[in-house]
Amino acid sequence: MARTISYREALNEALAQEMERDESVIVLGEDNAGGAGSPGEDDAWGGVLGVTKGLYHRFPGRVLDTPISESAFVGAAIGAATRGLRPVAELMFIDFMGVCFDQIFNQAAKFRYMFGGKAETPVVIRTMYGAGLRAAAQHSQALYPIFTHIPGLKVVVPSSPYEAKGLMIQSIRDSDPVIFCEHKAMYDTTGDVPEDSYTIPFGEANVVRDGDDVTVVAIGRMVSVAEEAARELSTSGIEVEIIDPRTTSPLDEETILESVENTGRLVVVDEATPRCNLATDISALVAKEAFGSLRAPIEMVTAPHTPVPFSDALEDLYIPDAQRVANAVKSVAGWTR
Amino acid sequence: MTDTLSTAVSHELDENALLEAYRTMRTIRAFEERLHDEFATGEIPGFVHLYAGEEASATGVCAHLDGRDSIASTHRGHGHCIAKGVDVKAMMAEIYGKKTGSCHGKGGSMHIADLSKGMLGANGIVGGGPPLICGTALAAKQRGTGGVGVAFFGDGASNQGTTLESLNLASVWNLPAIFVAENNGYAEATSSSWSVAADNIADRAAGFGMPGVIVDGFDFFAVHEAAGEAVQRAREGGGPTLIEVKFTRYFGHFEGDQQTYRAKEVAEARAKLDCLKRFRARVTETGQVDAARLDAIDTQVADLIDAAVEEAKAAPKPTAADLETDVYVSY
Numbered sequence: 050m051a052r053t054i055s056y057r058e059a060l061n062e063a064l065a066q067e068m069e070r071d072e073s074v075i076v077l078g079e080d081n082a083g084g085a086g087s088p089g090e091d092d093a094w095g096g097v098l099g100v101t102k103g104l105y106h107r108f109p110g111r112v113l114d115t116p117i118s119e120s121a122f123v124g125a126a127i128g129a130a131t132r133g134l135r136p137v138a139e140l141m142f143i144d145f146m147g148v149c150f151d152q153i154f155n156q157a158a159k160f161r162y163m164f165g166g167k168a169e170t171p172v173v174i175r176t177m178y179g180a181g182l183r184a185a186a187q188h189s190q191a192l193y194p195i196f197t198h199i200p201g202l203k204v205v206v207p208s209s210p211y212e213a214k215g216l217m218i219q220s221i222r223d224s225d226p227v228i229f230c231e232h233k234a235m236y237d238t239t240g241d242v243p244e245d246s247y248t249i250p251f252g253e254a255n256v257v258r259d260g261d262d263v264t265v266v267a268i269g270r271m272v273s274v275a276e277e278a279a280r281e282l283s284t285s286g287i288e289v290e291i292i293d294p295r296t297t298s299p300l301d302e303e304t305i306l307e308s309v310e311n312t313g314r315l316v317v318v319d320e321a322t323p324r325c326n327l328a329t330d331i332s333a334l335v336a337k338e339a340f341g342s343l344r345a346p347i348e349m350v351t352a353p354h355t356p357v358p359f360s361d362a363l364e365d366l367y368i369p370d371a372q373r374v375a376n377a378v379k380s381v382a383g384w385t386r
Numbered sequence: 387m388t389d390t391l392s393t394a395v396s397h398e399l400d401e402n403a404l405l406e407a408y409r410t411m412r413t414i415r416a417f418e419e420r421l422h423d424e425f426a427t428g429e430i431p432g433f434v435h436l437y438a439g440e441e442a443s444a445t446g447v448c449a450h451l452d453g454r455d456s457i458a459s460t461h462r463g464h465g466h467c468i469a470k471g472v473d474v475k476a477m478m479a480e481i482y483g484k485k486t487g488s489c490h491g492k493g494g495s496m497h498i499a500d501l502s503k504g505m506l507g508a509n510g511i512v513g514g515g516p517p518l519i520c521g522t523a524l525a526a527k528q529r530g531t532g533g534v535g536v537a538f539f540g541d542g543a544s545n546q547g548t549t550l551e552s553l554n555l556a557s558v559w560n561l562p563a564i565f566v567a568e569n570n571g572y573a574e575a576t577s578s579s580w581s582v583a584a585d586n587i588a589d590r591a592a593g594f595g596m597p598g599v600i601v602d603g604f605d606f607f608a609v610h611e612a613a614g615e616a617v618q619r620a621r622e623g624g625g626p627t628l629i630e631v632k633f634t635r636y637f638g639h640f641e642g643d644q645q646t647y648r649a650k651e652v653a654e655a656r657a658k659l660d661c662l663k664r665f666r667a668r669v670t671e672t673g674q675v676d677a678a679r680l681d682a683i684d685t686q687v688a689d690l691i692d693a694a695v696e697e698a699k700a701a702p703k704p705t706a707a708d709l710e711t712d713v714y715v716s717y
């Protein structure tokens with residue numbers, strides 16, 4: 050039965066159900082067990098995001114706090130994954146990948162290929178991305194394109210509570226390293242989520258909305274931004290088809306191409322900065338594989354090529370919004386040779 | 387070797403220096419307590435980490451620094467900024483996200499910086515500062531300025547690879563660097579008695595071939611003396627020092643933190659250990675400073691903070707024209 054719960058609760062439920070089902074699943078990260086060694090209440094925090102709250106008491110010994118040593122504990126999660134555990138490590142903010150990137154991209158990502166197919170590294174690295182909380186340049190980036198760039202990593206960007214739960218369970222069961230990117234402004238977003246365990250397969254995009262006029266591919270939180278734009282556009286007679294790729298690696302190319310073959314027009318909405326991001330990647334795919342179907346130039350709606358500014362006045366201009374998406378859709382819809 | 391300094395004597399500081407130290411500590415305290423109140427009204431955006439309770443560290447260390455010297459700070463950086471001379475009004479405006487702020491509203495609380503003052507910035511990355519200070523110390527050494535670099539970092543940051551690598555590098559290169567580990571008992575909700583495997587952070591100095599010192603962080607004079615020795619050694623080519631400053635943070639990890647993981651140590655620290663109270667008691671008892679002069683500073687500081695908040699609130703925000711500037715020097 051589905052109930053309405055938050056993105057945070059959906060993730061917590063996915064972790065709990067998988068820990069219940071499979072003893073080899075462990076959870077680790079800064080304050081994930083609530084703050085080790087502190088004199089007050091146990092499990093006070095559940096990670097800074099509150100996603101792991103309650104797991105510490107339910108699964109004794111399987112929720113570990115860590116010192117602030119990302120290289121060591123993310124690397125430890127990766128090492129443990131090669132030896133029979135299925136660790137879910139929390140790299141609090143995606144920006145902190147800078148501290149531990151070697152363990153992720155030179156170690157975890159490479160093992161299977163480098164070792165001739167002999168390694169399995171079923172680790173999940175949960176991390177929050179995105180702007181909107183006035184958290185400034187080192188706590189707001191949308192860095193999933195960097196992980197997407199690396200062969201050997203799978204990259205998940207869930208766009209709703211329903212997606213978050215199913216994709217998290219799939220991530221834990223998947224036997225490759227998975228970077229699971231949660232948008233920090235979405236933890237309190239609510240939606241219908243089944244109580245029972247379920248998985249959403251990787252590499253299968255979700256067609257969020259059908260429409261014949263323009264294809265809009267949107268990543269993560271940008272899916273809801275695109276939906277907002279679509280509602281407004283519909284009143285002026287433009288029907289948008291919204292595609293949520295769910296995973297940027299693997300990427301469901303087929304669903305995107307099929308949609309563009311029908312609409313002939315593409316807008317990609319990506320919160321990342323504009324160079325070498327998902328917008329350029331998907332645009333290149335479509336330009337190459339569906340060139341003959343295109344009836345207008347492709348539009349990309351992205352952040353500008355700058356760090357994320359602090360001031361609300363600037364951050365609100367930085368983040369792609371429904372107005373910018375609507376403008377891009379109108380410009381491709383109205384384009385004539 | 388780790389030494390615990392006994393409570394130090396204050397005779398090296400003349401009246402002006404004492405008044406300056408008091409003004410700095412009072413300014414930090416008033417700045418942070420005001421931010422605590424203003425944050426509660428919902429007007430301040432983003433994450434704000436307050437330094438109240440820890441004033442003696444920034445003040446006692448920075449009292450030895452001048453224009454040749456640089457410091458690197460942390461996410462809890464307001465105190466370090468004030469102690470290194472960053473303009474208080476510009477800091478307040480920055481925290482409010484205003485164009486008149488130290489970083490024109492682009493950085494916010496976690497990134498206040500003033501390179502002209504040798505203040506390399508608060509830092510959103512735990513452990514981000516120590517490597518940079520190896521660099522500023524290297525530059526001072528190569529250029530023969532006599533300057534030193536000071537990295538302030540927390541107990542949590544003391545477990546970061548970047549910090550430990552920097553301690554080693556500073557020794558290997560014999561850099562004029564001082565590493566100030568501010569052990570306030572917690573990294574977020576996690577206790578430093580759990581996360582730091584050694585008994586003391588300063589014990590680690592031995593493994594990196596440098597002196598390690600532990601000081602009572604509520605005692606301005608103890609910090610001042612330990613830092614004075616370390617800065618002098620660094621300036622004279624004697625290499626780096628690790629100073630562990632022990633105290634308690636007065637507020638939550640960030641504003642909004644309910645702090646249920648804590649015991650009741652804050653009330654006790656505020657009542658019995660507080661650096662400002664102890665400083666005042668000491669310098670008035672010894673007759674070095676008249677209490678009325680301290681009271682006058684309290685009033686001046688309160689006025690300054692009032693004006694800073696008022697001006698920050700009234701200041702303009704940056705505009706669309708500012709969004710894409712300052713990414714590069716040239717492009």
Ligand SMILES: Cc1ncc(C[n+]2csc(CCOP(=O)(O)OP(=O)(O)O)c2C)c(N)n1
Binds near residue numbers: 462540541543573
């Ligand atoms: C690399 C990195 N990891 C984690 C964090 C999140 N974080 C911010 S402050 C903090 C605790 C820092 O503790 P400590 O170094 O003791 O400094 P304090 O907050 O006590 O001043 C953590 C975990 C971060 N900002 N950067």
Ligand SMILES: [Mg+2]
Binds near residue numbers: 540541568570574
């Ligand atoms: Mg601390």
